[in-house]
Structures are given as structure tokens and as C-alpha cells.
Amino acid sequence: MPTIRPALALACLLLGDPGATGQTPAPDQERNPASPTSARPTDLPAGTVAWIAWHDGARVVDALEALTTAPDLPARVRLALGLARAAAVGATGGMRLEELAHTLSPGRAMLGLTIPPGSDRPRPFLIAEQDGGDREGLDKLLDRLPSDVARVHDDRYLVISDDMAFANQLRSDILPTPKDEAGDGPLLRGAITAAALQRTPPQREPGGVFFLGPLQAAFADAAGLDFTLDLGAEGIRLAATLHGTPLGRGALSALLPHADQPRVVPPRPEGTLASLSLDRSLAHLLRARDDLLRAGEAAQLGGGLTIADALSGGSFVEGILAALDEPFTLFVVAHEPQDNGALEPRLFDLPGFVLVAPLRDPEDQRAPELMQRAFGNLMLADGARRRQQELPSFVTRKLRGPGDVEMLVGEPIDWRGPEPWPVETTISPTLSVAFGHVVLASTVEGTRRALQALCDAASEPGHRADTVVGDHAELDPAALAAMLERNADLLVFDEVMKKGLAPAKARRNLDDLFGVLRGLGPLHIAVEPGPTTTRMVLELEVAR
Amino acid sequence: MNRDPLAxxxxxxREPFDLARSGHLFRRAGFGGSLADRERAVREGPAKTLERLTGRGPGERVDEFEDLPIVKDDGGASLxxxxxxxxxxxxxxxxxxxxHLLHDWFATSLVKVGQLGAMSxxxxxxxxxxxxxxxxxxxALCQDPAMIRWLDNDSNVAGRPNENLARELFELFALGRGQGYTEHDIQEAAxxxxxxTVKDQRFRVEHRRHDDGTKQILGARGAFDGEDxxxxxxxxxxxxxxxxRKLLAFFVHPEPADDEIEALAARYRAFGRDxxxxxxxxxxxxxxxxxxxxxSRIxxxxxxxxxxxxNLGATASPMDLGSEALGMGLGIGEPPSVEGWAQERAWLTSATWLRRANFAGRLAQGAFHCDPAPRAVLDGGTPTERAEHAVALLxxxxxxxxSRARLDAFLRTPAAHDxxxxxxxxxxxPEAQLL
Structure with missing residues (x-):
């Protein structure tokens, strides 16, 4: 896939994980979270439900330092980080972070959570190898800990927990694992056990089932989840493998129509700030609502569908949704400020939200007809309501878009108030069916851009469409910052009104946020189901 | 002795400008003030303090959001x-x-006006x-788009006069019910x-719909228009x-005496209605x-x-406080009628009292983004000393x-340490409910 694959491959080269290329790892490469992992100093204590291990505390500190000294970070943020470092120095009696890391965990270390048998309360613990550590420094450090923190330490291990008996037992149970040469491995390694995954409460409301239902089905009998985290001047990469799959899980599996098969995603419109591509069958969720949802919510959804059927003059599920293929891709497209001539400036530069889905049958005439009818009737009903409430209303009209295709647009009436246009007049709901896709957007500008991208792809000889497996999300933080900055006055106003901050302080906070966003490169999140495992990746680059 | 009530x-x-009088001035003329501000007022005296409460330099902006229109469709919450x-x-x-007084005096509601920008x-x-x-x-109010919509003057045209604005102008805005005008005066004023009227949300005079004939209003005769x-x-x-009477009832006492009204009316005339x-x-x-x-007021x-x-010297979320006031019966931008809100004892009902008590409890716990948290503003010391500090603050x-007896009883409970x-x-x- 041209857009996403290079990022993965680059990260793979930088971080040295062959799985990052998207290739299925060989069976002997797959890790079992229950098996000993050489980065950690000991076997897992009984009842451990989650743990993170590292093999060199100083390396963790170095990586954090590298990340937080990125050149584009705002001065105030760097100052805040400096103050935090200074506070840590104060709390440890003058020890610098590097020294602290060396003293506390000069070798391998593990931070974990256990749930003792018969208890429901998670108990945290830290086990750190002390080989070659600064014993005197450690004693001084431990003296500064609150008296209710239980600690056991000798020449080989330091154990810290919230209960002395538990800490003692941990120390006596330590079975050292052989050391590895993990210096070039991931910075942090961790796992969540099956027992912990199965404690997640089941999703029963429509949004939760739609977005998280399949993943939760995979949690239900997964063998566990293990992950690695790497961070450095280039960025952050969190890669996880869930040892379970949502495929073959009954009604919930049917929510993933393409399972582990690649499917084509629509081309990105120009000015895309963020995108979310979901391989999810809304039609299946609505059909199986009585099985998947709580009774009250299923009934409420049924009532809504009756209205949707009336608006479209046919079956909303079977006539419209069933005619759409997955994935459903949502693009958030920046609004480009334009010269409105005599018109007054807009109050808020709201981005366009553009939903693009392929038609199963590009020659289908019936489904587009139902969609247009539903759209027109919805605009009519909403317009009547808005006029009744003397709110700015919309008039439906047909416009021509890129490729001379037709767009059905709910256009806001011209605003003639003394102030700039209110927020609702930055919206122009638009529907278009063209190039084998349905495009539904909150702005006509967003629709134009999505159509232009589809049109360009259709007219490009030998065009190779992007494909992905599972769900993918991308965000361009710097572009998002630029969009937010154009609305800074309103955002400051909102902050002041909601939190009572002084306007100058609210503006400084926002400037800091914009600065951090500008300092970040693209963010990419992927969840890819496989036949036996599910792969999850979060990558965030730091702008250079 | 000077018998002028406005001396x-x-x-x-015997009658010092102490913390009580300073607090009174801050409450009535400025929605309260921090203890430090009130103590400074005691040192500076009432005239200097009033100057501080009044002043805005020439050309100084009203606030940072003066130019930002508030037209967010959120049911008036932003307003x-x-x-x-x-x-x-x-x-x-x-x-x-x-x-705040004028919003009640010229009560206009967003519920009918419908346009947040106009109300704002x-x-x-x-x-x-x-x-x-x-x-x-x-x-300016007779030409205000929100007022024109509120009192239907946009349908007041020659030949079919609508009397709403004219009636309220006499009855509620400028003269008082039954004070020197007749029904005929109202008809002529209309x-x-x-x-x-209003066009594109701005005031406009539609001359062809204006009745330019001769009118007789409050004893005067001529081809009067709205300005006349x-x-x-x-x-x-x-x-x-x-x-x-309006000023006295709001700033001094809910039931002003006749001599007080006459004395203030004379000053008002002497100052050219300033x-x-x-x-x-x-x-x-x-x-x-x-x-x-x-x-004397609630x-x-x-x-x-x-x-x-x-009074706590704190800041808090304006959105939350607006919502709390709404829950207690005062929704800014939404007075219940053209007569404004029923004042004084009408504010205290069993339902609103509960709401007031809950507000106090939540605020004391640090809700509403209150900064600093109220519990942090009390100095250390014994419960009795901290109680005295709280009484000074509030x-x-x-x-x-x-009240002293109630507070003493509270101080004997374990809760006094919180x-x-x-x-x-x-x-x-009870004193905390009085203005």
C-alpha cells in the first residue's frame, strides 16, 4: 500500500522489528506472553495479570530525553519538562534522572500488577536487578520513600510493593532467568494475560459494539497480549500482538466482512487532516441488533430505522446499507479559507467530515435513488424545524462537482446578521454517488475534494489502489494544529467559559498545544486481524 | 443634623467604614470582592473604593471578547x-x-427573540x-432589534398599530404603572x-409604514416619531x-421611602438624567x-x-455558574416575562433553597473548576480560628x-476539622443569603 506501507517499512528499519513490515511472522517468531521473556529478571509471580519489563533503566531515561528535546517543542513545554526533572531531583535528594535510573534499576527490571487469589484488588510491584548498582545511593533513595511503601532489597534484587508480606514472598520466590543480549532489542516489553483481558466488560451499546465488539470477542479467549515499546528522537512505536482473533466468533465476526483479507481504500482527498478506515458491516449490526445489543437500545434503533425507511421510501438497511461495500472511510478535510467577496468572514473554520464507501455494484441505480430521496426528505424535515426555531436553514439544490458529477447539496441560506456566519452556516451537507462510490459529507468543499481524488484515480492509467487489512487511522498533527490555530479566538473563549481561566493563560495553553502538535509527525494506528492473532500498531513520528 | 438622606x-x-460597610459596597456595587480587596477598601475609604469599582479609562476595551460574537447555538449557555x-x-x-439591573428592568427573553446575536x-x-x-x-432600547422582536414592534405599522412596546415603555420602562398616562396616550405613542422595525437583524425605519400624522402624547401635540x-x-x-425608585430598590432597599425617592429624583434631574x-x-x-x-435584600x-x-477570591467555570444560577431560577437571557424576575423572597422556595445549599456544598468541595479550591483558602489554626476566617471571607x-450559636454548635462536631x-x-x- 503506497501510503501506509512506506511508513511501516521505515519504522521497521529504524526500530528493527521484522513484524512491522506487515509480513506474517514465522511460527517460531511468535511470542507467547506466558513464556519467560529474557528482558525480565524473573519468572512471573503467581497471579500476575500485566507487566512491563526493561533491561536497562538508563536507556529508558535516554530515550525519554531524546524525545522531549525535539527541537520543535515549545519553549514552555521544554521548561515544564525541565522543572519536572528538577522536581525529581529534589524528591530523590539531588539525584539526577540518569543516576536515579542507574541506582534503581541498573539491570533488568519489571513493573507488574498481580491479583492475589481470592482478592479483587490489583497489587503493583517492582522487581529490579541490583547487579553493579550503587548500594549506598539506593539506601538513601529508599529512605525517602513513604513509610507505607514496602521494600525488600539485598545485593541482587530490589522488590517494592504496597504490602511487606507480599514483597517478602516475591523476593523469596524469585527464580532468576538467564540474561540475554537484549541491548538492541525493544526499549520496553510487556504483556497482559488472558485473565486480565477477560475482565474487560462486554460492549452492549451500539457504538461500543460497532467499534470495539470484534476486538472484545478476540479478548474473550485470547491467550494474552504482548507488546513492545520503542521511543527515541524519531518517534514512538508501540506494537502489540493479541494471541487471539476476532475471526470465527459467531455474530460478532460477521461485523468484519473482509476478515483478514486486504481491501481497497479510497484515495485521500487533498487537505486530509485525519482518516479512519473501518472494515465493519453496519448492515449486519442493524440486522443482528436483537442478538448484539441490549433490548432497550435494539428497540430504540428499530424505531429509528422505521423513520429512516420512511425517509428513503424503501428499506434503509436492505436498500441502502446492503448496497454499500466496506470499508467505510471517514476523512476529516481542512477548510481552506477563501475570499468570500462581499460576504462576511466565517466565525469558525470547521473542517469537512467526508464519509466514502464503495458501491457493491457500480451499476446499481436503485440504491442511489433511495439515498437521494432520504437525503432530500431529511433536509426538508430539518429545514422546517430550523425555520420554526428561526435558525439558519438549508435549501437543497443540485450542483456539479469534479468530473461533472452531480452533488445534492443542503446549502445554508445567505447569512445577513451583523455578526460573522454562525457555526451552522459552515455546514453544507452533501451527497454524491460517482466513480463507484457514495460520498456523504458535512461540506460541499469536502465532497468536491473526495470526488476529485476519486476522479483522478479513475482517470490515471494503471492506477494501483491502496489496500489494507483491518482498521486503520491516520492523523496529521501539524495540519490539525494549523486548522485549530485559525479558530484560536473561539477556542480561547470556550476554555475561559468552561474552566474560568484568564484569557491570557488559556491562550498560552493553546499555544503550547499547537506547538506540541506542530512538533509531531504523522500518527498511524492499525488493528489487523489474522487467522490466529491480531496485530496492533501505533506509530507516532516526531517532526524533524 | 443634615436631614438629606443622600448626604x-x-x-x-461610631459609624466606621469597616469590613461590614466595605463588604456592603462591594456586594451592591460589584458582585462582592476578595477579602484583600475589601480590607484595602477599608484603608482607602468609600469614595476611592467606588472610583475603583466604577472606572474604565477612555478607549479601554470592555473585555478580550468584545469583538467576538456569541452566536453559538447551545441554548444560550455561552451567552x-x-x-x-x-x-x-x-x-x-x-x-x-x-x-444586571437593566436586564431585569428591560426584561427581554431569548425564548421569543430566538437570535442569540441580537440578545447578546x-x-x-x-x-x-x-x-x-x-x-x-x-x-437605544426602543431601536434595539431584540426589543423590537420581543415586543412585536416589527408588526407596528401605520393603520394597524401594535401597542406592546408603547405600553411597556410607559408601564415598565420609564413611568410606572398608572403614573401620569392614559390609554389614549398609549395608543398615540404606538x-x-x-x-x-428590524431588517437583516438591524434596526430600520420603514418610512412608508410610519404614521406621520399629528399625535397627542402626555399633553404634548405634534407629528411625533419614536425619538420625540x-x-x-x-x-x-x-x-x-x-x-x-428602581435605583433605590436595587442598590439600597427593596422598599424605598417617598422622601428617599424624591431626593434621588431631584439629583437625577439635576444631573441631566445621568x-x-x-x-x-x-x-x-x-x-x-x-x-x-x-x-436588606435577598x-x-x-x-x-x-x-x-x-468573596473567596477565587475563579470558577462561568459555564457551570451560569447553569447553577439557571437551576436556581435565574437564566440570564431568559427572564420569565416582560416584568422580569420576581425578586426578594420569591427567590427562596423549598426547591431553590435545596439548590442553593447543594451549590454551597459542591463549591466548598472544589467543584465548578473553583481555583483555588475553597478548602485551601482557609488559614491554618484551630477550627474556631478557621471559622472566624470563613466568616470574614464570606x-x-x-x-x-x-447564627453564632449555630456555628458554635457546628464547631463542637468532628466535621469542624474538615x-x-x-x-x-x-x-x-442565613446571612449568606442576604445581599
Whole structure:
């Protein structure tokens, strides 16, 4: 896939994980979270439900330092980080972070959570190898800990927990694992056990089932989840493998129509700030609502569908949704400020939200007809309501878009108030069916851009469409910052009104946020189901 | 002895300008103030303090959001929050108080006006003209789009006059019910206002819909239009007494005496109907600082929520405070009728009392983004010392014997060691409900 694959491959080269290329790892490469992992100093204590291990505390500190000294970070943020470092120095009696890391965990270390048998309360613990550590420094450090923190330490291990008996037992149970040469491995390694995954409460409301239902089905009998985290001047990469799959899980599996098969995603419109591509069958969720949802919510959804059927003059599920293929891709497209001539400036530069889905049958005439009818009737009903409430209303009209295709647009009436246009007049709901896709957007500008991208792809000889497996999300933080900055006055106003901050302080906070966003490169999140495992990746680059 | 009720207040050892009088001035003319501000006022005296509460330099911006239109379609929440924020954080305390009075006096509701921008602009008009000449304010309101929509003057046309605006102009805005006008005067006044309408949310005179015939209004005769009507009305002696009564009832005592009204009306006329100049006399008078005025009013919900936060020297979420005041019965931008809100005892019902008590409890716990957290503002010391500090912060260091007994009883309970509980107990004393 041209857009996403290079990022993965680059990260793979930088971080040295062959799985990052998207290739299925060989069976002997797959890790079992229950098996000993050489980065950690000991076997897992009984009842451990989650743990993170590292093999060199100083390396963790170095990586954090590298990340937080990125050149584009705002001065105030760097100052805040400096103050935090200074506070840590104060709390440890003058020890610098590097020294602290060396003293506390000069070798391998593990931070974990256990749930003792018969208890429901998670108990945290830290086990750190002390080989070659600064014993005197450690004693001084431990003296500064609150008296209710239980600690056991000798020449080989330091154990810290919230209960002395538990800490003692941990120390006596330590079975050292052989050391590895993990210096070039991931910075942090961790796992969540099956027992912990199965404690997640089941999703029963429509949004939760739609977005998280399949993943939760995979949690239900997964063998566990293990992950690695790497961070450095280039960025952050969190890669996880869930040892379970949502495929073959009954009604919930049917929510993933393409399972582990690649499917084509629509081309990105120009000015895309963020995108979310979901391989999810809304039609299946609505059909199986009585099985998947709580009774009250299923009934409420049924009532809504009756209205949707009336608006479209046919079956909303079977006539419209069933005619759409997955994935459903949502693009958030920046609004480009334009010269409105005599018109007054807009109050808020709201981005366009553009939903693009392929038609199963590009020659289908019936489904587009139902969609247009539903759209027109919805605009009519909403317009009547808005006029009744003397709110700015919309008039439906047909416009021509890129490729001379037709767009059905709910256009806001011209605003003639003394102030700039209110927020609702930055919206122009638009529907278009063209190039084998349905495009539904909150702005006509967003629709134009999505159509232009589809049109360009259709007219490009030998065009190779992007494909992905599972769900993918991308965000361009710097572009998002630029969009937010154009609305800074309103955002400051909102902050002041909601939190009572002084306007100058609210503006400084926002400037800091914009600065951090500008300092970040693209963010990419992927969840890819496989036949036996599910792969999850979060990558965030730091702008250079 | 000077029998003029508006004679200037001169502090004496018997009647000092102490924390109680300073607190009274801050509450009535500025939605309260921090203990540090009130103590400084004691040192500087009432005249200097009033100057601080009043002043805005020439050309100084009203606030950072002056140019930002508030037209967010959120049921008026942003508008309420913005007004509360000005009361909390604004430097022009007296102006905010005056705007609060005028919103009740010229009560106009978003529920009918429907346009947040228009409603917002009417409230800003109060800020701009509230301390200026009354006749100018009256004329601006008769030309205000929100008012025109509210009182249907957009359907007041020659041949089919609509009397709503003319009637309220006499009855509720400028003269008072039955004060020197007749039904015929109302009909003639309505004719003068024909053609005053709204186009594209701006005031416009539609001359072809204006009745330019001769009218007889309040004894005067001529081809009057709206401007003439406002001038004639504002010049009436009944109007001076009406304005004086309004100011006295809001700033001094809910039931002013006749001699007090006459004295203030005379000052008002002498100052050329200048509300700001009139108020400065009133707010530095012996009458204002008299025992009769002190705690003679019941706090409306906005006085309560804004005043409590200001007295604590804190800031809080304007959105949350606006919502709390709404829950207690005062939704800024949404008065219940053209007569405004029922005041004084009407604010205290079993339902609103519960809401007030819960507000106090939650605020004491640090809700509503209150910063600093109220429990952090009490100095250390014994519970008794901290209780005295809380009474100084919130109640001018002055409470009656029954309240003292209640507080003493509370101090004997284990809860007295919890600063939030202590503050809550002080906020529930009857004095905390009085303005």
C-alpha cells in the first residue's frame, strides 16, 4: 500500500522489528506472553495479570530525553519538562534522572500488577536487578520513600510493593532467568494475560459494539497480549500482538466482512487532516441488533430505522446499507479559507467530515435513488424545524462537482446578521454517488475534494489502489494544529467559559498545544486481524 | 443634623467604614470582592473604593471578547457564561451591576427573540449605556432589534398599530404603572413608533409604514416619531421618580421611602438624567451605608453564585455558574416575562433553597473548576480560628446571635476539622443569603 506501507517499512528499519513490515511472522517468531521473556529478571509471580519489563533503566531515561528535546517543542513545554526533572531531583535528594535510573534499576527490571487469589484488588510491584548498582545511593533513595511503601532489597534484587508480606514472598520466590543480549532489542516489553483481558466488560451499546465488539470477542479467549515499546528522537512505536482473533466468533465476526483479507481504500482527498478506515458491516449490526445489543437500545434503533425507511421510501438497511461495500472511510478535510467577496468572514473554520464507501455494484441505480430521496426528505424535515426555531436553514439544490458529477447539496441560506456566519452556516451537507462510490459529507468543499481524488484515480492509467487489512487511522498533527490555530479566538473563549481561566493563560495553553502538535509527525494506528492473532500498531513520528 | 438622606457618608468612630460597610459596597456595587480587596477598601475609604469599582479609562476595551460574537447555538449557555465571566473577572464592577439591573428592568427573553446575536447585543448595549443618560438608553432600547422582536414592534405599522412596546415603555420602562398616562396616550405613542422595525437583524425605519400624522402624547401635540416619544417620556417628573425608585430598590432597599425617592429624583434631574452621576451620589450616601440598607435584600441566584466565588477570591467555570444560577431560577437571557424576575423572597422556595445549599456544598468541595479550591483558602489554626476566617471571607465578620450559636454548635462536631464542611456550614447561615 503506497501510503501506509512506506511508513511501516521505515519504522521497521529504524526500530528493527521484522513484524512491522506487515509480513506474517514465522511460527517460531511468535511470542507467547506466558513464556519467560529474557528482558525480565524473573519468572512471573503467581497471579500476575500485566507487566512491563526493561533491561536497562538508563536507556529508558535516554530515550525519554531524546524525545522531549525535539527541537520543535515549545519553549514552555521544554521548561515544564525541565522543572519536572528538577522536581525529581529534589524528591530523590539531588539525584539526577540518569543516576536515579542507574541506582534503581541498573539491570533488568519489571513493573507488574498481580491479583492475589481470592482478592479483587490489583497489587503493583517492582522487581529490579541490583547487579553493579550503587548500594549506598539506593539506601538513601529508599529512605525517602513513604513509610507505607514496602521494600525488600539485598545485593541482587530490589522488590517494592504496597504490602511487606507480599514483597517478602516475591523476593523469596524469585527464580532468576538467564540474561540475554537484549541491548538492541525493544526499549520496553510487556504483556497482559488472558485473565486480565477477560475482565474487560462486554460492549452492549451500539457504538461500543460497532467499534470495539470484534476486538472484545478476540479478548474473550485470547491467550494474552504482548507488546513492545520503542521511543527515541524519531518517534514512538508501540506494537502489540493479541494471541487471539476476532475471526470465527459467531455474530460478532460477521461485523468484519473482509476478515483478514486486504481491501481497497479510497484515495485521500487533498487537505486530509485525519482518516479512519473501518472494515465493519453496519448492515449486519442493524440486522443482528436483537442478538448484539441490549433490548432497550435494539428497540430504540428499530424505531429509528422505521423513520429512516420512511425517509428513503424503501428499506434503509436492505436498500441502502446492503448496497454499500466496506470499508467505510471517514476523512476529516481542512477548510481552506477563501475570499468570500462581499460576504462576511466565517466565525469558525470547521473542517469537512467526508464519509466514502464503495458501491457493491457500480451499476446499481436503485440504491442511489433511495439515498437521494432520504437525503432530500431529511433536509426538508430539518429545514422546517430550523425555520420554526428561526435558525439558519438549508435549501437543497443540485450542483456539479469534479468530473461533472452531480452533488445534492443542503446549502445554508445567505447569512445577513451583523455578526460573522454562525457555526451552522459552515455546514453544507452533501451527497454524491460517482466513480463507484457514495460520498456523504458535512461540506460541499469536502465532497468536491473526495470526488476529485476519486476522479483522478479513475482517470490515471494503471492506477494501483491502496489496500489494507483491518482498521486503520491516520492523523496529521501539524495540519490539525494549523486548522485549530485559525479558530484560536473561539477556542480561547470556550476554555475561559468552561474552566474560568484568564484569557491570557488559556491562550498560552493553546499555544503550547499547537506547538506540541506542530512538533509531531504523522500518527498511524492499525488493528489487523489474522487467522490466529491480531496485530496492533501505533506509530507516532516526531517532526524533524 | 443634615436631614438629606443622600448626604455623603462620613465615617466616624461610631459609624466606621469597616469590613461590614466595605463588604456592603462591594456586594451592591460589584458582585462582592476578595477579602484583600475589601480590607484595602477599608484603608482607602468609600469614595476611592467606588472610583475603583466604577472606572474604565477612555478607549479601554470592555473585555478580550468584545469583538467576538456569541452566536453559538447551545441554548444560550455561552451567552450566560459570557455574562457571568464578565461579572467574575471584569474590572468594571459597577457597570456589570448596572447591566444586571437593566436586564431585569428591560426584561427581554431569548425564548421569543430566538437570535442569540441580537440578545447578546442588547446586553452589550446595557454595558455601553447603562451608566450614561437614561433618555439615550431608552431610545437605544426602543431601536434595539431584540426589543423590537420581543415586543412585536416589527408588526407596528401605520393603520394597524401594535401597542406592546408603547405600553411597556410607559408601564415598565420609564413611568410606572398608572403614573401620569392614559390609554389614549398609549395608543398615540404606538402610532409614533410605527415603522420602527428590524431588517437583516438591524434596526430600520420603514418610512412608508410610519404614521406621520399629528399625535397627542402626555399633553404634548405634534407629528411625533419614536425619538420625540422617548424625549417627552423621559422629561416627565413621573419618569424621574420611577428611575429613582428602581435605583433605590436595587442598590439600597427593596422598599424605598417617598422622601428617599424624591431626593434621588431631584439629583437625577439635576444631573441631566445621568445614571452614573446619580449612582455615585447614592452609593456614597448615608442612606446607602445605613443599617436599614445593610443586608436588606435577598441575593438573587447570580448574586449568590458570583458573589460567593468572588468573596473567596477565587475563579470558577462561568459555564457551570451560569447553569447553577439557571437551576436556581435565574437564566440570564431568559427572564420569565416582560416584568422580569420576581425578586426578594420569591427567590427562596423549598426547591431553590435545596439548590442553593447543594451549590454551597459542591463549591466548598472544589467543584465548578473553583481555583483555588475553597478548602485551601482557609488559614491554618484551630477550627474556631478557621471559622472566624470563613466568616470574614464570606460574611463581613458580622453574624447575628442565632447564627453564632449555630456555628458554635457546628464547631463542637468532628466535621469542624474538615475545611470544606466548615465553609459549607458558613455558607448555609442565613446571612449568606442576604445581599
Amino acid at each position: 455623603p457618608f462620613e465615617p466616624t468612630p 450566560r457564561a459570557y455574562r457571568i465571566w464578565r461579572m467574575l473577572a471584569g474590572r468594571h464592577r459597577l457597570q456589570e451591576r448596572m447591566s 447585543r442588547q446586553l452589550r448595549l446595557f454595558d455601553q449605556l447603562g451608566l450614561g443618560r437614561f433618555d439615550e438608553l431608552l431610545l 402610532r409614533a413608533l410605527t415603522g420602527w 416619544l422617548v424625549r417627552i417620556t423621559a422629561e416627565r417628573p413621573e419618569s424621574a421618580r420611577f428611575v429613582a 445614571l452614573g452621576a446619580t449612582l455615585r451620589v447614592l452609593l456614597t450616601s448615608r442612606l446607602f451605608f445605613s443599617e436599614r440598607a445593610y443586608r 441575593k438573587d441566584p447570580v448574586d449568590l453564585v458570583v458573589g460567593t466565588v468572588r 460574611l463581613d465578620s458580622r453574624i447575628g446571635e442565632p 475545611d470544606a464542611a466548615l465553609l459549607h456550614a458558613v455558607m448555609l447561615l
